[in-house]
Amino acid sequence: MTPPNAPSPASPRVHHPLFARFYARFSVSADTKGGLAELRTELLAGLSGRVIEIGAGNGLNFSHYPAGVTEVVALEPEARLRRLAQEAAPRAPVPVTVLPDTAEALPMEDGSFDVGVASLVLCTVRNLPQSLAELHRVLRPGAELRFFEHGVADTPGLARVQRGLDRTVWPLLFGGCHTSRAPLAAIEAAGFTLGPYRSFDVPEKGPRLPSSPCVLGAARR
Numbered sequence: 561m562t563p564p565n566a567p568s569p570a571s572p573r574v575h576h577p578l579f580a581r582f583y584a585r586f587s588v589s590a591d592t593k594g595g596l597a598e599l600r601t602e603l604l605a606g607l608s609g610r611v612i613e614i615g616a617g618n619g620l621n622f623s624h625y626p627a628g629v630t631e632v633v634a635l636e637p638e639a640r641l642r643r644l645a646q647e648a649a650p651r652a653p654v655p656v657t658v659l660p661d662t663a664e665a666l667p668m669e670d671g672s673f674d675v676g677v678a679s680l681v682l683c684t685v686r687n688l689p690q691s692l693a694e695l696h697r698v699l700r701p702g703a704e705l706r707f708f709e710h711g712v713a714d715t716p717g718l719a720r721v722q723r724g725l726d727r728t729v730w731p732l733l734f735g736g737c738h739t740s741r742a743p744l745a746a747i748e749a750a751g752f753t754l755g756p757y758r759s760f761d762v763p764e765k766g767p768r769l770p771s772s773p774c775v776l777g778a779a780r781r
Contacts (some may be wrong), residue, residue, distance in 0.1 A: 564649050589604050591620055600624045603708045603776060609674030612698060613689070614663040614691065615681025622656050628727055632656040633673075635663065638735070641756030661752070663691035671700040678707045682743050683771075684736045692750035699781040708776045709743040710762070730770065739770040752779035 591597040601624045608628030616634035618641050625632055636642040646778060649656035661667050663685050676695045685691040695705060699762070713719045722740035730739055733771055748754055757777020761768060 571742065577761065580660050587618060587620055595764075596620075597624075598630045599708060599762075599776060602664055603679060603706050604677070607675050607704075607706070610672070611677060612666070612668065612673045612695070613677040613679070614666075614695065615678070615684065616645050617680070619645035619652075619656075619658070621677065622648050622652035622654075623678055625652060625654045625656075627653060629654045629675075631763050633668070634658050634734045635666070637662045662686070663694060666694045666698050668698045670697055673699050674703050675699075676703065676705040678705065678709065680708060680710065682707070682746065683711070686736070688741060688746050689750065691748055692752075696751050696781055701780045701781060704755075705747065705779045706777075707743060707747065707757075707779070708774065709772045710739065710771045711743045712740045713768075713770075713773045714759075718770070718773075720769060725770055737771075744775060747779050752781060754779050 585628055586597075597620075600621050602622065602623045604626065606628070607626055609630055611625070611629055611632045613632055615636040616622075616636040619636075620633070622632065622634070622645075633655055634645060634649070634656055636645050636658060637638070639660075643656060645658045649658055659667070663681070664687050676699050678695070682688060682691070699705065713722060719740065726738045727738050731737060744754060744757070755778040757775050759773070759775050761772040762774050763772070
């Protein structure tokens with residue numbers, strides 16, 4: 561029998577201790593000083609029912625879930641970030657359960673969720689098509705997928721830089737993150753129908769970083 565809070569046998573181990581320490585500090589600062597808290601509120605506005613969130617990190621989304629949500633099942637396979645998410649869960653305004661599984665192997669039944677949430681995680685999953693296929697599987701027909709992701713730039717110069725970084729140092733330094741993935745195309749390829757979304761840079765002012773181009777929006781299963 562798999563011990564409680566242990567990854568399922570199908571879930572590969574995710575271990576990025578140095579990145580987890582960096583992210584735990586940087587993400588809090590980005591929320592308070594960089595405007596990400598407002599984007600999280602926008603991402604989750606109006607949700608209701610049972611929600612699955614993949615790659616919950618240190619749980620910064622939890623406090624932004626609206627009262628209409630009956631339950632959040634949040635997955636975070638990295639041990640340090642998962643502990644922080646588990647500490648954040650009791651402070652959330654809605655019930656939150658944190659599990660250690662990966663997005664590529666969701667231990668849930670077909671059609672068992674009303675909403676899926678992917679927030680700054682599709683860049684890091686090891687198998688993007690499989691992760692989105694799993695989300696599609698566990699969402700009921702007509703369910704909504706909310707996403708806030710960074711991805712490939714719309715300018716050739718930055719896109720070339722992103723591809724070069726992805727082949728070399730960026731995934732090693734940033735916990736498996738890839739800057740040149742195309743989240744909108746991947747979401748559509750997984751069988752979702754894109755709804756309203758907007759594209760923008762984070763940060764909105766200053767130099768355009770490899771991780772700056774972002775999209776925030778919704779899709780339907």
